Amino acid sequence: MKKIILLTGASAGIGKATAELLMKQGCIVYGVSRSGCELQNDVLSKGKIIPIKMDVNNENDIRNILKQIIETYGQIDAVIANAGNGICGSVEETNIEEVRYQFETNFFGVVKTINACLPIFRSQGFGKIITVSSLAGIIPIPFQTFYSSVKAALMLYMNGLSIEVKPFGIQCCTILPGDTKTGFTAARKYSFASQNEKSPYLKRMKKSVSQMEKDEQNGMSAYAVAKPIVRQVMNKRMHTFYVTGIMNQVYYHLFNVLPTNFRLWIIAKIYG
Numbered sequence: 001m002k003k004i005i006l007l008t009g010a011s012a013g014i015g016k017a018t019a020e021l022l023m024k025q026g027c028i029v030y031g032v033s034r035s036g037c038e039l040q041n042d043v044l045s046k047g048k049i050i051p052i053k054m055d056v057n058n059e060n061d062i063r064n065i066l067k068q069i070i071e072t073y074g075q076i077d078a079v080i081a082n083a084g085n086g087i088c089g090s091v092e093e094t095n096i097e098e099v100r101y102q103f104e105t106n107f108f109g110v111v112k113t114i115n116a117c118l119p120i121f122r123s124q125g126f127g128k129i130i131t132v133s134s135l136a137g138i139i140p141i142p143f144q145t146f147y148s149s150v151k152a153a154l155m156l157y158m159n160g161l162s163i164e165v166k167p168f169g170i171q172c173c174t175i176l177p178g179d180t181k182t183g184f185t186a187a188r189k190y191s192f193a194s195q196n197e198k199s200p201y202l203k204r205m206k207k208s209v210s211q212m213e214k215d216e217q218n219g220m221s222a223y224a225v226a227k228p229i230v231r232q233v234m235n236k237r238m239h240t241f242y243v244t245g246i247m248n249q250v251y252y253h254l255f256n257v258l259p260t261n262f263r264l265w266i267i268a269k270i271y272g
Helices: 013-024 059-073 096-124 145-168 202-217 222-234 246-257 260-271
Strands: 004-008 028-033 048-053 078-081 127-132 170-176 241-243
Touching (some): 004 096, 013 048, 059 096, 096 145, 096 170, 127 145, 127 222, 170 222, 202 260, 241 246
Parallel strands (some): 078 127, 127 170, 170 241
């Protein structure tokens, strides 16, 4: 039986790559995004991508799409919460509304999407939940502190959720990509105050963001990140979390064993 997948942030980057690879595996992918994506059919596998225009912060829209999926296919096998955005600026120069902007899609949109799926998964007795966090949730990036914070919050949320829903046959997996070459770099926003030429942080912020953008544009491809996501969907058992890329796995393990002061000193040398 074909797997039925709900995938947010499907119009570009990691989401688009994931949707295409799942389609080639014969899955029916409901590709959700605010801008919409392309209807696609794979002749060999009979998989397809069904484009859906939706904002993950609209709970009624999420419920309506899930209702449509259940009425059409009778089940949903997995939800992949991938939609996200990024904001730059010093902590001091990021106002509370800009912080809310960072958390709205990256965290609350994820929670709303997953909460809408949970009653269906419990009723079925199975379901997979995959979220796309970031290595930045482990390794804090200065001047993108709120992005790192929301990705860290997402990981802890998923860890707690996995304990709560395991008795219902529901599996949870958090994907942690490192630097990835996508349109996310160009779409990154700046807090309003951080762009003031008189900002005491301006020079260091520009250096930090410039280094991050360079790393991203020399990073993994979206398809390299999408492949392990697809494996989680297709395999019987998922990892609780998965760091993409061998070097990123090395960074992850090193960061967990080095003394805090030393690892923060290294980050400051690179980005600070």
